[in-house]
Amino acid sequence: MSILEPLTLVFMQRGLAAGMLVxxxxxxxxxxxxxxGMEYIGDAIAHSVFPGxxxxxxxxxxxxxxxxVAGLATALLISVLNRGGKLKDSTTxxxxxxxxxxxxxxxxxxxxxxxxxxxxxxxxxxLGVNDSDLIFTGILALVVFVCxxxxxxxxxxxxxxxxxxxxxxxxxxxxxxxxxxxLTLTIVAGAQSVGVLLVTALLITPAATASLLSRRLPRMxxxxxxxxxxxxxxxxxxxxxFDVSSGAAIVLxxxxxxxxxxxFVSKRY
Amino acid sequence: xxxxxxYTRHIHNEHIESAVHAVCLDHLTFAYPGKAPTLTDIHFCxxxxxxxxxxxxxxxxxxxxxxxxxxxxxxxxSSATQAPMIKIFEAPIDxxxxxxxxxxxxxxxxxxxxxxxxxVVMMGRYAHLGWFSRPNKTDTHIVDEVLxxxxxxxxxxxxxxxxxxxxxxxxxxxRALAQNARLLLxxxxxxxxxxxxxRSIIELTKLLQSQGKTIIISTHxxxxxxxxxxxxxxxxxxxxxxxxxxxxxxxxxxxxAQAYL
Numbered sequence: 001m002s003i004l005e006p007l008t009l010v011f012m013q014r015g016l017a018a019g020m021l022v023x024x025x026x027x028x029x030x031x032x033x034x035x036x037g038m039e040y041i042g043d044a045i046a047h048s049v050f051p052g053x054x055x056x057x058x059x060x061x062x063x064x065x066x067x068x069v070a071g072l073a074t075a076l077l078i079s080v081l082n083r084g085g086k087l088k089d090s091t092t093x094x095x096x097x098x099x100x101x102x103x104x105x106x107x108x109x110x111x112x113x114x115x116x117x118x119x120x121x122x123x124x125x126x127l128g129v130n131d132s133d134l135i136f137t138g139i140l141a142l143v144v145f146v147c148x149x150x151x152x153x154x155x156x157x158x159x160x161x162x163x164x165x166x167x168x169x170x171x172x173x174x175x176x177x178x179x180x181x182x183l184t185l186t187i188v189a190g191a192q193s194v195g196v197l198l199v200t201a202l203l204i205t206p207a208a209t210a211s212l213l214s215r216r217l218p219r220m221x222x223x224x225x226x227x228x229x230x231x232x233x234x235x236x237x238x239x240x241x242f243d244v245s246s247g248a249a250i251v252l253x254x255x256x257x258x259x260x261x262x263x264f265v266s267k268r269y
Numbered sequence: 270x271x272x273x274x275x276y277t278r279h280i281h282n283e284h285i286e287s288a289v290h291a292v293c294l295d296h297l298t299f300a301y302p303g304k305a306p307t308l309t310d311i312h313f314c315x316x317x318x319x320x321x322x323x324x325x326x327x328x329x330x331x332x333x334x335x336x337x338x339x340x341x342x343x344x345x346x347s348s349a350t351q352a353p354m355i356k357i358f359e360a361p362i363d364x365x366x367x368x369x370x371x372x373x374x375x376x377x378x379x380x381x382x383x384x385x386x387x388x389v390v391m392m393g394r395y396a397h398l399g400w401f402s403r404p405n406k407t408d409t410h411i412v413d414e415v416l417x418x419x420x421x422x423x424x425x426x427x428x429x430x431x432x433x434x435x436x437x438x439x440x441x442x443x444r445a446l447a448q449n450a451r452l453l454l455x456x457x458x459x460x461x462x463x464x465x466x467x468r469s470i471i472e473l474t475k476l477l478q479s480q481g482k483t484i485i486i487s488t489h490x491x492x493x494x495x496x497x498x499x500x501x502x503x504x505x506x507x508x509x510x511x512x513x514x515x516x517x518x519x520x521x522x523x524x525x526a527q528a529y530l
Contacts, residue, residue, distance in 0.1 A: 035382060085302075150401065157392050160382045163373055167339060168396035168448070169277030169365035215383045215428045 006240045015126040018134050019193045019232035019250070021141040023202065025186045027225030028148050030207030031217065032179060036159045041078065041180070043200045044093045046187045048074035048100030050122070050196055054107040064136055064188055067196075071184035074100055079177055124195030124247030126236065137189045144182050151175065156217060193232070194247035202228060205254040212261045227257050274400040277365035285368055288358040290314045291452045291483035292338055297354040299330075299337060300345045307333045309509045315485065315502075317358075317451070320478050322500035323487040324519070326529055329507040331487035332374070335454045338485070339371035340364040357452065367396045369452040370445030375437055375460060380430050386440050387425040390416060393447030415446040419473060435466030442473060453477070455486045471499055491525070 006012040033042050052070020053063050074096060081092040120128065129137075148155065158165040158172045166172050183203075190199035210223035235250030242249075293314040300306040307330040315321050323331045336342045337355060340362050344354045355362040357369060370393075393415075394408040404412075416422045419439040424432065429440065438458050445453050453474075459467050474484050475498070486499060503519040505511040507528040512519045519525075 035379075153395060153398070153403075154400070156384075157395060160384060160389075161373075161378065161392070163341065163371065163377070164392065164444070166341065167365065167369075167371055168367060169275070170395075171276075211383065215430070216385065217383050220383050 006237060011127050011129075012236065012240065014129045014131070014134055015193075015246070016233065016236055018129040018137045018189075019126050019236060020229050021137045022186070022190045022193050023206075023228035023232045024225050025141045025144040026190060026199075026202045027206050027210075027228040028144055028221055029179070029183055029186055030203040030228075031210065031221045031224050032148075032155055032159055033183065033203055034207040034211060035217075036179075038179075038183075039200070039204050040090055041075075041093050042183055042187065042203050044078065044097035045071050045075055045180070045184050046191065046196045046199050047097045048104075049184075049188055049191055050104035051100055051107055053196075054104050054111065058107070058111055064133065064192065067188040067191060068184065070100070071188055072181060075177075075180040075184050079173075079180065120195075122195050122197055123245060124191065124193050124198065126193040126246045126250075129192060133192055137192070140185050140189045144186060147178070147182055151178070155179070194250055198247050198251045201251040201254060202231075205251075205258050206231070209254070209258045209261045212258075212265045227254060231257065274402075276396070276399055277363075277367060279367060279397075284360070285358045285451060288317060288360075290359055291317045291319070291357070292485070293356040293359070294338075295354045295356070297337065297344050299333060299342065306345070307508065308337075311506075311510060313504065313510065313513055315483060317483050318478060318481050319483055319502060320474060320500040321483075321485045321502045321504060322516075323485060323504050323506055324491070324528075325487075325489065325506035325511075327489055329489075329528065331489070331506055332456050334506065335371065335456050335485065335487055338362075338452075339369060339454050340366060341371065367448065368450055369454065370448050370450035371454045372438075372441045372445060372456060372458065374457045375434065378437075378441075380432075380437070382429065384429055385426050386421055386429060386432070386436075386443075387412060387416070389429060389440050390443045390447050393444035393450075396448050412443075412447055415443045418446060418476070419443040420469075433466065434462050435469055438462070438466075438470055439473065442470075442477075446477070451481070452483045453485070455484065457487055457489070459488055459490055474499075491520070 033039060049067040049071045052066040052068070056063055056066020078093055078096050081096065082089050154165070154170050154175055158170055158175050162172050186203070187199050190202055194202055206224040206227040207220070209227055210220040213223055214220040231250050231253035235253045236246055238244065239246035239249045294311050297308060297311040298306055299308040311334065323334065325331050333342065337344060338357070341364070357366055390412050391404055391408065394404055394411065398404065398408070416425055419442055421436060421439055421443060424436065429437065432440065442453070458470055462470070474486070478484060488499070501515060502513065503516050504513050505519050505524065505528050511528045512524050
């Protein structure tokens with residue numbers, strides 16, 4: 001078996017391309033997610049994509065579209081529930097995403113006996129990426145890339161010092177909502193590759209590793225994206241040659257990166 | 270001047286320079302929702318170029334008062350009056366006043382954020398940059414200048430996590446200067462600072478005062494006010510104003526007892 005053999009296969013090419021696009025988007029956004037302590041909300045959105053997928057399956061529409069609507073609805077619901085200041089953010093998030101997950105499971109039990117396998121969405125199916133998925137992922141990665149570049153200054157400031165950001169007139173809440181929307185888009189695209197259960201890892205682990213290795217945000221973003229992209233490559237190769245789950249292989253690669261970085265960076269700067 | 274999409278309406282310098290008072294509070298009252306009032310009937314004016322210390326025990330409402338003056342909180346309106354209770358440079362307060370800077374307590378800042386001293390100071394320029402524009406040579410020059418004023422030029426490329434407490438405080442003062450703020454609101458800048466660092470912050474505020482800046486510093490440490498020249502005016506606060514006057518008038522056992530007992 002040649003080492004280049006996987007690259008000649010169309011489904012591998014598509015999978016690699018889609019996975020790497022998602023990885024770049026995850027690396028970019030992941031840094032802001034980690035710096036703002038939004039890891040938990042990322043995980044929540046990932047889980048709440050699930051009922052949307054089940055519903056869109058039932059009515060026969062695109063799974064990505066269904067996931068997108070559910071994810072955005074959850075992101076919106078969480079930010080509305082947080083506005084009154086009645087509860088801690090993490091409390092509302094915990095309530096909403098477990099509720100959404102339960103709704104998904106319930107809907108799935110209603111649809112039991114269906115022929116198509118929804119587990120692809122739970123665990124990812126990167127080798128089943130078709131042309132329209134690839135185009136969707138490409139557009140999405142581009143949108144994330146352009147938004148982060150255009151609003152880099154404001155995103156950085158509102159992450160570091162929201163008080164000063166508000167003081168000079170930056171609409172901190174709108175920026176946060178915008179970030180949540182980008183996050184949802186990325187998570188839905190990532191769910192295709194590594195599944196809703198593991199997509200948070202692609203978002204958080206490379207960024208966490210990069211934060212151990214860099215003290216400058218631009219470099220941190222570069223490292224996070226680089227790690228995410230190589231992990232997709234290595235993970236996919238591993239899954240091809242050893243016939244293991246590709247999503248899990250990708251996530252384990254980033255986890256190993258993290259552990260190595262943690263061991264070799266002796267102290268927090 | 271190039272076209273810029275400012276975050277907020279920009280106020281002309283001339284109006285601000287001619288204002289006699291930097292801050293005027295008119296019988297200000299504030300309560301957090303569902304709580305007893307934190308501040309009641311706060312009434313005073315601070316002249317431009319004055320240095321004021323806001324003194325009082327923990328929980329007296331000093332931070333709240335600074336945040337109100339910064340426009341980060343809105344006064345609780347009484348039914349009797351709907352007139353604006355806070356005026357900044359003799360105009361009704363606006364959340365986004367490009368000429369006031371609020372320096373949060375150091376405990377409220379994430380010091381592990383991957384950012385350099387220079388980048389933090391540059392954030393002061395963002396107020397004058399607006400959307401989609403990057404700092405230009407003038408901005409860079411201003412940042413160099415203010416880093417020099419606060420004595421951090423050598424540490425410009427250092428990570429903020431490497432700084433001492435005093436250097437962290439000076440970084441944020443530099444940011445306020447880069448912003449071209451004329452009113453600086455410092456929330457507990459002396460917390461956990463050793464004596465020499467406190468000294469250097471006090472010297473820095475004196476220098477800024479000589480340049481016409483108005484400075485309001487909150488502190489619960491009697492020592493720093495008694496020992497030195499933190500301010501020429503001291504406001505003793507404990508939910509309402511106990512005393513206003515020179516340090517000699519206010520920092521006396523019989524007066525302090527009213528706030529601290």
